[in-house]
Amino acid sequence: MTNAIAGFMTPLGIYLIITLLHLIVPARKVTGYVTDEKTGEKMKYYLNGRRVLIISILLWAGAGLLKSELFSWLYTVRFYSLAGALTIGIIFSLYIVLSAPFSGKSFFADFYFGRLKNPQFFKGRIDAKMWLYMVGAIMLELNALSSAAYHYMKYGSQSSPGIFISAALISWFVFEYLTFEEVHLYTYDFFAERTGFKLGWGCLAFYPFFYPIALWATAALPAPGTNTLLSILYILIFFGGWTLARGANMQKFYFKTRPGKSFLGIKPETLSDGEKTLLVNGYWGLSRHINYLGEILMAAGIILSVGYPANPLPWLYPLYYVALLFPRQMADDRRCSQKYGPLWDEYESRVKYRIIPFLY
Known part of the structure; x- marks a missing residue:
C-alpha cells in the first residue's frame, strides 16, 4: 500500500x-x-x-x-x-x-x-x-x-x-x-x-x-542473445529516421528565420504566388511530410534494439505513430490546400509523395 x-x-x-x-x-x-x-x-x-x-x-x-x-x-x-x-x-x-x-x-x-x-x-x-x-x-x-x-x-x-x-x-x-x-x-x-x-x-x-x-x-526479461550486426542495423534505422525528421525541421526553421540562406549546402527552391511561399527542395522535395517518416523510423529503431522482435507490445510504439501521423498528414494537406489555394496544387504536382518517397 x-x-x-x-x-x-x-x-x-x-x-x-x-x-x-x-x-x-x-x-x-x-x-x-x-x-x-x-x-x-x-x-x-x-x-x-x-x-x-x-x-x-x-x-x-x-x-x-x-x-x-x-x-x-x-x-x-x-x-x-x-x-x-x-x-x-x-x-x-x-x-x-x-x-x-x-x-x-x-x-x-x-x-x-x-x-x-x-x-x-x-x-x-x-x-x-x-x-x-x-x-x-x-x-x-x-x-x-x-x-x-x-x-x-x-x-x-x-x-x-x-x-x-x-x-x-x-x-x-x-x-x-x-x-x-x-x-x-x-x-x-x-x-x-x-x-x-x-x-x-x-x-x-x-x-x-x-x-x-x-x-x-x-x-x-533475460538477455535474448546479442547479434551485433542487427544491433548496428537498428541503430542505423534510428539515426536514418532522425536525419529525416531533424533535417526536415531544421531546413524549415532556417527557411522561416533566414530566407535565402543555404542549409547543409542546400539552397532553398520555392514556389510563390507573390504573397505566400512554399519550400520545394531538399528534405521537403522528397515528400510533403518526410519528417513523419523520420519519426516512424526512429520509433522502429528504438523498439527493435531491445532484441525481442516477436514481442507484440513494443510494436505498439511505431504503430501509434502510423495511426497518428497518417491522418495528420491528410488534415495538414487539407489545411494547406485551403491556405495556399492553387499554389498548393502546384506544390503537390511538384512533390508527389505524401510521406514515403516513391511509395506513398
Whole structure:
C-alpha cells in the first residue's frame, strides 16, 4: 500500500520539481513563429529545457547514489506512477479547458481539442505547450533510465546490451529534442492545434509512459542473445529516421528565420504566388511530410534494439505513430490546400509523395 501511494504521487512530485527548475534555471528568451491573438505580436518564449533535463538526470542519479533502489523506482512502481500521471493529465485538461471562454463547440470537442491555442502563465514565463513538451520529455527520459537501471540491477553482467541501446536512443531522442526547442516553435502543433486533453493528457501521461513501452515490456526479461550486426542495423534505422525528421525541421526553421540562406549546402527552391511561399527542395522535395517518416523510423529503431522482435507490445510504439501521423498528414494537406489555394496544387504536382518517397 505504501508503494502504491508513493508511486501514484511520484509523477506529481517530479512534475513540480521540473516546473520549479524551469522557473529558476536561466533561460533564453526567444521570439516564436506564432502570433499572439490578443496583441497581434509574435509570441515570446523562455527556453531552458536542456538545462532542466540535465539537472533532472543529476537529481535522479544523486537520489540513486543515496539509496540504490531509487535508481529503478520509476520502473518498480510504474503502474502506480502511470495511474498518477493519468489523473494529473485529466485534471490539467479540465483546468485548461474550463478556465477558457466557451468556444461555441460541444464540451467534448472543447475538452479534447482545447479552447486556447497558446496559453501562457506567470506573465509569459511558462508557455503551456513548451512546458508540456518539456515535462513529458524529461519524464520519458527518467522512465527509460529507470527501466535500464532495473534490468542491470536484476541481471548484472548478464544484462542485455539491447536494453541499454534502446535507453540510449531514447536519451538521444529527448536530449536533441530539448536542444532544438526553438525549432519546434515552427511546427504544426504550435500554429494549428489548441491546448486540451489531446495535448495535455498526451504530454503528461501518454507520451512519457507509452513511448518507453519497449523497455517496460522487456526490462524484466533475460538477455535474448546479442547479434551485433542487427544491433548496428537498428541503430542505423534510428539515426536514418532522425536525419529525416531533424533535417526536415531544421531546413524549415532556417527557411522561416533566414530566407535565402543555404542549409547543409542546400539552397532553398520555392514556389510563390507573390504573397505566400512554399519550400520545394531538399528534405521537403522528397515528400510533403518526410519528417513523419523520420519519426516512424526512429520509433522502429528504438523498439527493435531491445532484441525481442516477436514481442507484440513494443510494436505498439511505431504503430501509434502510423495511426497518428497518417491522418495528420491528410488534415495538414487539407489545411494547406485551403491556405495556399492553387499554389498548393502546384506544390503537390511538384512533390508527389505524401510521406514515403516513391511509395506513398
